[in-house]
Amino acid sequence: EVQLVESGGGLVKPGGSLRLSCAASGFTFSSYSMNWVRQAPGKGLEWVSSISSSSSYIYYADSVKGRFTISRDNAKNSLYLQMNSLRAEDTAVYYCAREGDSWGQGTLVTVSS
């Protein structure tokens, strides 16, 4: 069974940093592209970033480019999102997703003073 478990969310002040992690199990992690998708409270889904299976291709939404960094460690079956210079508008539940077909439970990031 595919499992994706996010962690690392929390309350952070504007301008601060957080690192999200996603632990994957139940499939060959190194064979799949992975995504981060976020959902602001009461809002719809917004794609944040993607990384190919071997990290050769990395993409970001314009809203996070230059502030967020996606990475993965295939030996540890883990996906990461380093978030710097956080803003109030980054407040959301952050989901990791295997391509588009499996999603984690999400981790809440709140940016507030």
Add this chain to the structure above:
Amino acid sequence: DIVMTQTPLSSPVTLGQPASISCRSSQSLVHSDGNTYLSWLQQRPGQPPRLLIYKISNRFSGVPDRFSGSGAGTDFTLKISRVEAEDVGVYYCMQATQFPPLTFGGGTKVEIK
């Protein structure tokens, strides 16, 4: 970027009756490889998104056959043949044809009358 527009915003349905959700893309979703990467996701209250349908009409593993997808080009439809109580939630269409970015419709809320 491709814009995905869903209608209606809300769909009150009687248990056992059908429901239909439309999704229109601002450009054709036919990929150069011949596939159309249009998916439908379900998000029950308090839950992460779950893939229902991929490539227009293919049900994902474990999805009941009362869910069906159809369409082509820029116009797509998700149908629920007989709505059950567990179908309450928000439904999103998502395109991956012109990536990056992944883009989502604004969501349609299915609720019981």
